[in-house]
Structures are given as structure tokens and as C-alpha cells.
Amino acid sequence: MGVKAGDHLTHINGTSVERESLQTILQKFDDLEHGRTFNITIERDDKSVTLESIVRATVVPGWRLEVDSTFEETAHAIQNASACGRVSIFLQPPVTRDYYPAFINTINGEDTRIKNPVIKLGVGEHIIGLHEKIGDPRATRSPSLRTEKLLRLVVEPNKKYHLAAHFIADKRYDRVNAGYWEPIVWKVTEHSCDPND
Incomplete structure (x- = not known):
């Protein structure tokens, strides 16, 4: 101008x-x-x-991000525990590595279908039942074929284990026993944990 x-x-x-x-x-x-x-x-x-x-108008779309750091954490199997760790499905796993979201269905055989993405566990071995939420178009399957898979995990004190479903593209046609995916821990982070909180 x-x-x-x-x-x-x-x-x-x-x-x-x-x-x-x-x-x-x-x-x-x-x-x-x-x-x-x-x-x-x-x-x-x-x-x-x-x-x-x-006049050249520039439109900046409005958006708002709210982070609520006060969500209630679910505790499971921590009675009389002196230390604890956590399992989490909160973070988005890296799809570029064929890791996809999953949800926790059971812990040690008990139904735990809850909306909370972080669960506090006592130190020691736990069996976690996961269901996959794979969004890859190559993973076409009937909803009735989506089965729970078990992940054996030894929880250490003050660790957070980020869980996911690993899509195995080479086995995408193996639907009878759900061989197209496996439950994994894709990331472990340090995170203080107090079993009394």
C-alpha cells in the first residue's frame, strides 16, 4: 500500500x-x-x-484447547501395595510404526471397561486384556472378530506403561485368531506414583 x-x-x-x-x-x-x-x-x-x-481479509479460525489435569485416576490391585506404577492408553501411539489405540477391557481377569485412560496398579505382574482400535483400512474385519488379547506386564515402581495395538500388516488376512495385531507397550516413562493417593 x-x-x-x-x-x-x-x-x-x-x-x-x-x-x-x-x-x-x-x-x-x-x-x-x-x-x-x-x-x-x-x-x-x-x-x-x-x-x-x-481489502484482503485474513480469516483465522477460532479454536479452544482445554486441558483438565484433575481427572480422577482409577486404582486397581493396589491394596496393601507399598509402591505402584501406571498403565495408560491416553497418548496417541505412533501410527507410522503401525501402532494404534487400544482400550483396556480387563485387568487380572476383572472387567475394567472404564473411560479413564490411566490406571494405577500395584507393583508386580498383571495380565491386561486389550481390544484393538486399529484405524488402518487394510485391517478390514467383522466387529464380531474383534477379540480381547492378553498382555503380561510386570509393573515397576514409578513407571507409566503406554499401551497400544500393533497392526501386523503381513498377517492382515489372519482374522480367525486375530493374528493381525498384538498388544504392546510402546513407551515407558518415569512418573512418580503413590499408592496412597
Whole structure:
């Protein structure tokens, strides 16, 4: 448009803005319609200069991210435990490695279908039953063939085990015994755990 440092804005579309607040001036620009021609008059070096341009609106979509760090954690098999760890299905596993989300169906044979993505467990061995949620189009199968698979996990103190379903593309046609996937721990992180919390 040609505006330079030191220019003094005096008019927008012929209307004087010399005595207006910055908020009022910005509102005038905000009221301009996309694609329409507009002009401004400025004072530059003691001369009045009129500049003209076309309004180009930039739309920034609005979105909001809320993180609730106070979700209730589910505890399982930690009675009389002196230490604990966690299993989690909260993080999105890396699909580029054919790792997909899963949900926890059972722990040590007990039904645990809960919405909480993090479960606190006592230290020691646990058998975790997982169901796959593989979104790869190569993994076509009937919902009735989706079976629980067991993962034997030795939980250590202050560790968080991130669980997933590993899609085995070479076995994608092995649907009778669900050979197309296996439950895995795809990541282990340090995370303090107090069994009394």
C-alpha cells in the first residue's frame, strides 16, 4: 500500500480520524469488506498523500484447547501395595510404526471397561486384556472378530506403561485368531506414583 514509518493517518475513506482513539480507528479498518477498494490519507513530509488498496481479509479460525489435569485416576490391585506404577492408553501411539489405540477391557481377569485412560496398579505382574482400535483400512474385519488379547506386564515402581495395538500388516488376512495385531507397550516413562493417593 505504501505506508511508511513516520506517516500520520488523517482520513479513512474520506472520513477524518485525527481525533479518534486507536480502538475506533482499528474498528473502522475491521468494518471494511473483503474485496472492496478503500483509501487512506496520510501526512508525509508536510504533504497530504492519498493511498488506495483493496481489502484482503485474513480469516483465522477460532479454536479452544482445554486441558483438565484433575481427572480422577482409577486404582486397581493396589491394596496393601507399598509402591505402584501406571498403565495408560491416553497418548496417541505412533501410527507410522503401525501402532494404534487400544482400550483396556480387563485387568487380572476383572472387567475394567472404564473411560479413564490411566490406571494405577500395584507393583508386580498383571495380565491386561486389550481390544484393538486399529484405524488402518487394510485391517478390514467383522466387529464380531474383534477379540480381547492378553498382555503380561510386570509393573515397576514409578513407571507409566503406554499401551497400544500393533497392526501386523503381513498377517492382515489372519482374522480367525486375530493374528493381525498384538498388544504392546510402546513407551515407558518415569512418573512418580503413590499408592496412597
